Amino acid sequence: MTSNMMNRSFVLVSRPKGMPVESDFRLEDTPVPNPGPGEIVIRNHYASLDPAIRGWLDDAPSYLPPVALGDPVRASTIGVVEASNVDRFKPGDWVMGLNRIEHYSVVAPDDFMHPIDISLAPSPTAYLSAMGAVGLTAWFGVNDVMKPEPGQTLLVSGAAGAVGSMVGQLAKLRGARVVGIAGGTEKCARLIDRYGFDAAIDYRGKDADALSGAIGEACPDGIDLVYENVGGIGLDATLMHINPYARIILCGLISEYNSAPYGTRNLWRVLVNTATIRGYLVSEFVDRFPEGSRAIAQLVSEGKLVFDEHIEEGIDSTYRAFMRLFEGSNQGKMILKLI
Amino acid sequence: MTSNMMNRSFVLVSRPKGMPVESDFRLEDTPVPNPGPGEIVIRNHYASLDPAIRGWLDDAPSYLPPVALGDPVRASTIGVVEASNVDRFKPGDWVMGLNRIEHYSVVAPDDFMHPIDISLAPSPTAYLSAMGAVGLTAWFGVNDVMKPEPGQTLLVSGAAGAVGSMVGQLAKLRGARVVGIAGGTEKCARLIDRYGFDAAIDYRGKDADALSGAIGEACPDGIDLVYENVGGIGLDATLMHINPYARIILCGLISEYNSAPYGTRNLWRVLVNTATIRGYLVSEFVDRFPEGSRAIAQLVSEGKLVFDEHIEEGIDSTYRAFMRLFEGSNQGKMILKLI
Numbered sequence: 001m002t003s004n005m006m007n008r009s010f011v012l013v014s015r016p017k018g019m020p021v022e023s024d025f026r027l028e029d030t031p032v033p034n035p036g037p038g039e040i041v042i043r044n045h046y047a048s049l050d051p052a053i054r055g056w057l058d059d060a061p062s063y064l065p066p067v068a069l070g071d072p073v074r075a076s077t078i079g080v081v082e083a084s085n086v087d088r089f090k091p092g093d094w095v096m097g098l099n100r101i102e103h104y105s106v107v108a109p110d111d112f113m114h115p116i117d118i119s120l121a122p123s124p125t126a127y128l129s130a131m132g133a134v135g136l137t138a139w140f141g142v143n144d145v146m147k148p149e150p151g152q153t154l155l156v157s158g159a160a161g162a163v164g165s166m167v168g169q170l171a172k173l174r175g176a177r178v179v180g181i182a183g184g185t186e187k188c189a190r191l192i193d194r195y196g197f198d199a200a201i202d203y204r205g206k207d208a209d210a211l212s213g214a215i216g217e218a219c220p221d222g223i224d225l226v227y228e229n230v231g232g233i234g235l236d237a238t239l240m241h242i243n244p245y246a247r248i249i250l251c252g253l254i255s256e257y258n259s260a261p262y263g264t265r266n267l268w269r270v271l272v273n274t275a276t277i278r279g280y281l282v283s284e285f286v287d288r289f290p291e292g293s294r295a296i297a298q299l300v301s302e303g304k305l306v307f308d309e310h311i312e313e314g315i316d317s318t319y320r321a322f323m324r325l326f327e328g329s330n331q332g333k334m335i336l337k338l339i
Numbered sequence: 340m341t342s343n344m345m346n347r348s349f350v351l352v353s354r355p356k357g358m359p360v361e362s363d364f365r366l367e368d369t370p371v372p373n374p375g376p377g378e379i380v381i382r383n384h385y386a387s388l389d390p391a392i393r394g395w396l397d398d399a400p401s402y403l404p405p406v407a408l409g410d411p412v413r414a415s416t417i418g419v420v421e422a423s424n425v426d427r428f429k430p431g432d433w434v435m436g437l438n439r440i441e442h443y444s445v446v447a448p449d450d451f452m453h454p455i456d457i458s459l460a461p462s463p464t465a466y467l468s469a470m471g472a473v474g475l476t477a478w479f480g481v482n483d484v485m486k487p488e489p490g491q492t493l494l495v496s497g498a499a500g501a502v503g504s505m506v507g508q509l510a511k512l513r514g515a516r517v518v519g520i521a522g523g524t525e526k527c528a529r530l531i532d533r534y535g536f537d538a539a540i541d542y543r544g545k546d547a548d549a550l551s552g553a554i555g556e557a558c559p560d561g562i563d564l565v566y567e568n569v570g571g572i573g574l575d576a577t578l579m580h581i582n583p584y585a586r587i588i589l590c591g592l593i594s595e596y597n598s599a600p601y602g603t604r605n606l607w608r609v610l611v612n613t614a615t616i617r618g619y620l621v622s623e624f625v626d627r628f629p630e631g632s633r634a635i636a637q638l639v640s641e642g643k644l645v646f647d648e649h650i651e652e653g654i655d656s657t658y659r660a661f662m663r664l665f666e667g668s669n670q671g672k673m674i675l676k677l678i
Contacts, residue, residue: 055607061608062611063583063611231606240400244402250606250609250610251610253606253607253610256607261602261604261605261606261607262602262604263600263602263603263604264603264604264606265599265600265601265602265603266600267570267600267603267616268394268592268595269400270589270616270617270618271589271590271591271592271618271619271620272394272401272402272618272620273402273618274402274617274618274620274623275617275618276615276616276617276618277615277616277617278613278615278616279609279610279611279612279613279614279615280610280613281610281611281613284613
C-alpha cells in the first residue's frame with residue numbers, strides 16, 4: 001500500500017557547533033517502507049518546531065537519546081494514519097506523537113502516540129500549540145507544579161513565547177500577579193494587551209545590573225515563583241529578587257542552547273532564601289495529557305485563554321523556520337505545515 | 340557588676356574584596372556595658388569559625404543583615420551567663436547563641452539563644468561542633484531534608500569539613516552509599532578510614548573534565564543525592580552524573596565566597612533529569628535544635644559518630660584561624676578558644 005509513495009525528510013547531517021547552520025541538515029527523498037508488525041504509517045500534516053529540538057541534536061546525556069546522524073530530526077507531529085498493523089490505530093485516525101520532521105513516519109507507537117479528536121479543537125494545529133506539548137507544558141507546570149495563588153508574584157521569562165504566554169495567562173486565572181520578560185517593545189506590549197500580564201520587562205539592551213533593576217521595579221514585593229525558559233543573565237538578575245522559599249521551575253534554557261553557557265552566578269541567592277530550583281519536563285505528566293488538552297480546549301472555547309500560532313509552509317522551510325525560534329522573530333507557536 | 344570589666348572584640352573595619360586581609364579587621368578593647376532591661380551578659384568561652392561568616396561580611400541581601408562596619412564579627416559562641424536581666428537565664432548558666440567574636444557579649448536573647456547542658460556533651464566544644472550548628476546542619480539536612488535510603492548514592496562535597504564529615508557518617512547510618520570530594524590525599528584517606536565513606540575523590544589538580552571522570556568512576560550507578568558545600572567546577576562535574584529526579588541540597592558554596600563565582604554551567608542537567616536544587620539553612624529547624632543535639636550526643640556516646648575539632652587559642656588568633664577555612668588547612672571543626 002505504501003510501497004510506491006515517496007517520503008521527504010529533514011535529516012541531521014552533522015552536529016551543530018553553537019548556532020545550527022543550514023549544512024548541518026539535508027532534505028532526503030526515500031521510498032516509504034511498508035509498516036512492519038506493530039507499526040503504523042502516519043501522514044504528517046504538521047510538525048511542531050520547539051527550542052528543545054536543539055538539545056536533541058547534541059551528543060550529550062539527556063532525557064532522550066540524541067538524534068542519530070543520518071536520521072530525520074525528531075519533532076512532535078500531528079497527522080493521519082495511512083496504514084496500521086496496530087489494532088488501536090485505524091487508517092483515517094488523527095494522531096499526535098513524538099515522530100520526525102518528514103512527510104510520512106513509520107513507527108511503533110510509544111507512550112507519546114495517541115489519537116486526537118480534531119472536532120474538539122479550534123483547528124488541528126491546536127494540538128501542537130495550546131492543546132499540545134507546549135500548552136500541556138504550561139498547564140501542568142502552572143497547575144500541578146507551581147500552583148500560584150492570589151498574593152503571589154510569578155515571573156516568567158521567554159514570556160511572549162508559546163509556553164511563556166500560556167504560563168502567564170494560566171497563572172493570572174489562578175489569581176497571581178504575573179510579570180513577564182521578553183525581547184522588544186512589541187512583544188512586551190503584547191504581554192500586557194493580549195495576554196493580560198500585570199507588567200512586562202524588555203531585556204534587550206540591558207546588562208545584568210539594568211535587568212536586575214527593572215525586575216526589582218516590576219516586582220516590588222519580590223518574586224515567589226519563577227517560570228524559567230531562558231537562563232543566563234536573566235536568571236541571575238531574577239535570583240536577586242526572589243523571596244524566601246521561592247520556587248523556580250526550570251523549563252528551558254534557550255539562551256544557552258547555541259553557545260557556551262553564561263553560568264549561573266547567583267546560586268547563593270537560592271541558598272540564602274532556602275529556595276528551590278526544579279527541573280521540569282512535561283513528559284512527567286504523559287498519562288494526563290488528554291485531561292490537560294480537554295481543560296485547555298474548554299478555556300479556549302470560553303475565551304479565557306488566547307494563543308498564537310506562527311505557521312510556516314513546507315518541509316523545505318524547516319531550517320529557516322527553526323532558526324526563527326532563536327532569533328525570536330516568530331510571533332506565536334512555530335508550526336511547520338507539511339501537507 | 341560588669342562596669343569595671345574590659346571586653347576585647349574582633350571588629351570589622353572594611354568589607355573584604357575577595358579574600359579577607361588582616362587589615363579588614365581590628366581588635367578593640369572597650370568596657371563591658373551593664374546589661375539593659377531584657378539583656379544578659381555572656382562570658383564567651385568558645386566561638387565557632389564557619390565559612391558562612393564570610394557571607395555576613397558582604398553588603399548584600401541575605402538571610403541575616405550584614406555585619407556593620409565597626410561592629411564585632413558575628414559568630415556562634417558558647418559561654419557562661421555573667422549577669423542577667425532575663426528570668427530564664429541565670430548567672431552561671433551555660434548558653435549557646437549567635438553572638439559575636441568577643442570576650443563578653445551583652446545581648447537581648449533571641450531565638451538562637453538557648454541553655455546548654457554541658458554534662459550531656461563529651462566536652463563543651465561539642466556544642467559548637469557535633470552538637471552545635473555544624474552538627475545540626477548535617478543532622479537535619481540528612482535526616483529531614485535528604486532522607487537517604489539503602490540503594491541510593493549520596494555525594495558530598497567539602498566532605499572532610501565539619502559539616503561534610505558528619506553528613507557522610509549520618510547518610511551511612513541510613514544505609515546509603517556515600518562518596519566524598521575533598522582536597523588532598525590525606526583528607527581523602529581520612530574520609531575512608533575515619534569517617535567510613537565508601538569512596539573519596541581528590542579534587543586537587545583536576546580540571547572539570549578530570550573531576551567529572553573521577554566522579555563517574557566513583558559513582559557507577561549515578562548520583563541520587565548531592566550534599567553541596569562547595570559549588571564551582573565540582574558542582575558542574577557532579578551535575579553530569581546525577582540520576583533522574585536527583586535531589587541536590589545547597590548548603591554552602593565555599594569556592595565562591597572570596598572570588599567572582601565560576602558560574603554553574605550545567606543547570607541543563609537539572610532540567611533534563613527533572614532534578615531539584617534546594618537551598619538549605621539550618622535555621623529552618625531552630626525549634627528542633629535540642630532534639631537534634633540530643634540525638635547526635637547519643638550517637639557519639641554509642642561510638643557511631645566521630646567528629647574532629649581544630650581549636651585555636653585566643654581572640655588575637657581569629658584572623659589566621661578564619662583564613663584556614665579557605666585554605667582547607669584545618670582538620671576538623673574550627674573553634675576559637677576565648678578563655
